Amino acid sequence: NPDNPQQTSTSSSKPLEKVTYLTSFGNFGRDAYAWVAKDKGFFREVGLDVDIKPGSGTGDNISKIEAGAAMFTPVDLTGLLLARGNGGAESIVVVAGIQQHTMAALISLQGNGIATPKDLEGKTLADSPGSVVRNLFPTYAKLAGIDATKVTWVNGAPANLIGLLASGTVAGIGQFVVGEPTVESVAKGRQAVVLPYSDVMNDLYGNVLVTTTKIAREQPDLAKRFIAALMKGLVHSIDNPDETGQILKKNVPAAVVAPAAAECTLMSAFVRPEGSGNVVGTIDTKRVARSIELLQDADAMPAGLTPDQLVSADLTPKP
Amino acid sequence: MIELAGVSCSFSGRSGVVEALRGIDLTVAEGEFVALVGRSGCGKSTLLRLIAGLLLPTEGEITVAGERVTKARRDIAMLFQRPALLPWRSVIDNVLLPVEIFGWRRAAHRERAARLLEMAGLAGFEKRLPHELSGGMQQRVSLCRSLIGNPRVMLMDEPFSALDAITREELSVELQRVHMENASTIVFVTHSIDEAVLLADRVVVLTPRPGRIREVVEIRIPRPRTLGRNAHFEEVARCSADLHELLLGFGTSAVAGETGR
Amino acid sequence: MIELAGVSCSFSGRSGVVEALRGIDLTVAEGEFVALVGRSGCGKSTLLRLIAGLLLPTEGEITVAGERVTKARRDIAMLFQRPALLPWRSVIDNVLLPVEIFGWRRAAHRERAARLLEMAGLAGFEKRLPHELSGGMQQRVSLCRSLIGNPRVMLMDEPFSALDAITREELSVELQRVHMENASTIVFVTHSIDEAVLLADRVVVLTPRPGRIREVVEIRIPRPRTLGRNAHFEEVARCSADLHELLLGFGTSAVAGETGR
Amino acid sequence: MAEAGDTPHARRFVPSGRTTVTAVGWPALGLAVAVGGWWLITSAIPLIHPAVLPPPAEVLTAFREKSAELLGGLATTTLETVAGFLLSVVAGVLIGLLLAASRAAERMFSPLLVAINAVPKIALGPLLVVSLGWGQRPILTMVFLLSFFPIVLSTTTGLTTTPAELADLARSLDASRWQTFRKVRLPAALPHIFVGLKVAMPLAAIGAVIGEFQAGEGGLGYQIVQYSGIADSATAWAAITLLATMSVALYSSLVLVERLALPWVRETTSER
Amino acid sequence: MAEAGDTPHARRFVPSGRTTVTAVGWPALGLAVAVGGWWLITSAIPLIHPAVLPPPAEVLTAFREKSAELLGGLATTTLETVAGFLLSVVAGVLIGLLLAASRAAERMFSPLLVAINAVPKIALGPLLVVSLGWGQRPILTMVFLLSFFPIVLSTTTGLTTTPAELADLARSLDASRWQTFRKVRLPAALPHIFVGLKVAMPLAAIGAVIGEFQAGEGGLGYQIVQYSGIADSATAWAAITLLATMSVALYSSLVLVERLALPWVRETTSER
């Protein structure tokens, strides 16, 4: 580990505490900030030895955190809310916001005849069942003023979506906004058309960092230190996309620098939107409440859940 | 009908070569009944398999009805030393197998099959599977199967070896009848000198490994022949004694004729 | 040594029940040599399998050496009608199988196995696999296997059926020698009346299905016995004729004795 | 036959009551053991967190709540599994036949079949969807891809290991290739082929599920993804349990077919 | 032996040149056909978009560029596959033995084994990770879960279909269960067992990949996820191709082992 000797010496008095962290999915640019925090020694500075494991998406990650296989992971807030609404994820608590707005989007290619949401009518889109984009689509359609019933959804495993789009099998796919450069690189010269859900659903968060209520309650100090260090990594990664790409490559040989850096650049606007101040990771419970309302209105979850049941106000970074 | 000219056959395995037959010259005329006798392991089965086209000779040539043998022929029926019944077929279906293979109508031959089975003492067992039969009964099923096609040539490898003396006699008589009625050519392997003398026009005596023809003994007794003391008792006794001596002549112990390589 | 009291055995299959044996009462004394003769399918093999403990009787009781037979015993060697060789084992390894099973030392019996094979005319074939042997050779391997353990009781199901007359005579002599040396008890199935008369102290004649004991013929000829014309020629001829008649007595055609259900 | 114990006796009809006990009683006991074990590690001594393996009671509740939906999924998936399996059987036996008929074909194609078989099927999703669209066709193809190999292999092995004496018999009758195949080699190969079919059956079920993951619009696989996507593990496990039950049922019917089709095998071989 | 044509002759040694041709020539031809087909549909007449199935040339380039990394992945995955496969063989044969030894056990557990086998392994990811952590243990477990069933089934089938005459022989010698197993039933079952092993081998490779998907931190499966995540399908397919090649190589060694271990099978059966 290339931590500089100065940092090592400051924290060598106490043994490092072990923490297992799961990325949201695999090891891509959008999840590289954890590697940055580790590589730059931010975790070590606060006395933590973090083990970073590749995650497998919101549902799996929630299960693994609940069962104690890992302590922290970013998951999509919408997915978490839906899970909670279904009676699951009961011991999960949100401790920081990674992306202040949902990165969920529909991505199409120029030439597919999609420029505005209205153009989606009559088209075929692909995403996996249970994904955020698909779950939220009816709400998105309502807010964007289009008829959801005129859009055909087909199934596609996450790893296959870009191929389906590039080969012209479908007109659009569900993706995170940061998928844009990847889509363009595969589409060979055709430009991507991105319709971010955040255009019409400004309150909805993207990925949020979660842990269990038990950790939040019993190890608040450790959680605080972890959150602070991770946020430091997050800031560093969006400020230095190229370095982030390198760091990721160094730690995960199967990663590729350029697309990772591009993802970081794109993510920047979601992590630190205009006017959000200097602090990253904040959670506004009012916005969470409105998100819950949104989903309840869309009949996606039952009534009753309140933000304070879900968010640990003590731990979230404050502006 | 059957001609073998300078036929040799060797087998090679991981532990060396066995020369089973060497330089066999033999002609079997149409309608002739030839018995093949010789010590165990001298190559009798191999010889039948060569004539049947199941094995190609390492040397020499075999012709049947003027045609060189390169594969099996439908006018030759082979009765194997082991019954070789299909375990999933009932007795009668095993007997009818050649009928199916030859593309004949099953219905037309069913009755004949039943009659053959009855002749072989297997009436009532038509529907049974082979494993429900005793060894001798299986052998008789196999005999019926080889007879069903009315073959011009029959190659029979110890067809009666698992049968008791009485059944053996009865079936020998039947076989003689079939032979005379159909004028079929028969090559018959047996270990019983009595049987050879009873049935054959000529008895071919093979030497032990490598099998060569030691002598061909002609049996000049008019047909139909019967067992027991009869007018030709002396000829029978002479032939039997001859054959016994010929077989015995290879040495006093079985060991002499048997070497692995 | 072996006692059967009221033993019956039936098989049931999908197409009905076959009564193979009915009411067999038989005592075989220690050191006695009993031959079993009867028409094919009359239940001889079944009887041996019952004594060997491979089959339980439907009725009656069987005891060997005073103990009721419920499973196979190591002091009984069974020689099956078919050679039943393990196809993956060489000839000598097949012969040594009982040695391994009994937990004896292989090395100590290897030489004896080789000697047995030589006696059976199989010298030089020790390393070969069973499929490289002729039918008669396989049967002889199986014979050697049954002898290797020096069993007190031997149950032999047509051990010489696939052998030529000479080998058969030689091995008969060997078997007599073993019998006399070891004082072993032997029950021996054969289709050859000559063989039965040559070897047995008593010959048990079974009726066709269901197999019952028709008669037990005693052969009072002193041992060692030899083949051919000898001092006891008349006794031999008398016994042979008796047996032939007994066997024949079941009707003129094989059909009579055979019904499926 | 279903006699217990080591000692053999003349085969006789087994009282039917006995057969029923072994045919139903033991599997039921096995099921009880399995469910008991499941209950033990999730409820009694909760070793495993319900989020990764929910207790049986929760799964049952989830099943009750969503039974209509789940049973609908079951119907879809069963249909796909059976249809795809039948496809596999036909095609697998034919390919097996081809490989058995020609050594050149075997040498040429069996490495390719192994290669195809070893490709993780997830990676084939886009290819299937792009070439076959959504719905039945790619799903059946996926079922086929997962289950053909055992059938091909067992067919080839069965057909190329006909006992020499039976093959000689067919040859001595100068039977055509087709006749030899139909009357001798195929029946002799059936015991082998059935092993292949039995291995292929659960694979077919997995194929249907993977197919639904990638190109489905319903069915148990679709539901598994959907419900695990929102961490509703109870419902996801209800779907998984249904899937397993379906496989066991289909497998058992296969065993039954085998038993009816090949009575001679049990008679000429020794079970234990 | 490797003689062509229908007519049988006395078996004799086959000239070794001939054997080499059939052993190497045909598979090479098969490979050429496969790559040719691939090239045809992707490059010559581009039916399929390169994002879905990249042309062979691109895959080759990707392999050249990342060869060190991919070969590292290959080593990892091969190790996992082989280790997991060996585990499967040992455990599978033991389970098969148990099921063969007792009818009660068979009736009780075989439905459970079918059920386990039919659970889509993807759904087991969290369970495995939670109980076994990351790395070797869950991956080997995954390999085992995918490949044990064919081995169990073929072992059980092989052991319970010993030719009756051989089983009788063992019984007549009053052989113990263990002796009967070792000296008679197991050798007689080997041809069956090898079919199971051959089916299990490619499944083991898939198991390693799926395991890596879920709990891995390296290996070909991990690389497949990573590179398809950034839509670098050429590299992903390079990894898939390597995986397929590995399977073919492992499968071929298995065939070789079988041929060396069971010479008698080829001699007592008729191939074609």
Ligand SMILES: Nc1ncnc2c1ncn2[C@@H]1O[C@H](COP(=O)(O)OP(=O)(O)OP(=O)(O)O)[C@@H](O)[C@H]1O
């Ligand atoms: N497939 C084979 N491989 C190797 N050797 C063989 C094969 N078949 C037969 N032999 C050898 O060829 C010789 C002759 O065998 P064959 O079966 O023709 O004898 P046979 O005269 O029929 O003997 P028997 O009377 O015992 O049946 C034997 O020494 C045998 O070992």
Ligand SMILES: Nc1ncnc2c1ncn2[C@@H]1O[C@H](COP(=O)(O)OP(=O)(O)OP(=O)(O)O)[C@@H](O)[C@H]1O
């Ligand atoms: N497994 C079985 N199932 C059904 N019936 C059987 C079985 N084994 C033998 N039988 C029947 O029992 C009867 C006696 O058979 P067994 O084999 O004892 O005859 P055998 O006297 O040895 O005849 P062979 O001299 O032909 O060998 C036969 O009618 C046979 O059909």
Ligand SMILES: [Mg+2]
């Ligand atoms: Mg012979």
Ligand SMILES: [Mg+2]
């Ligand atoms: Mg018998």
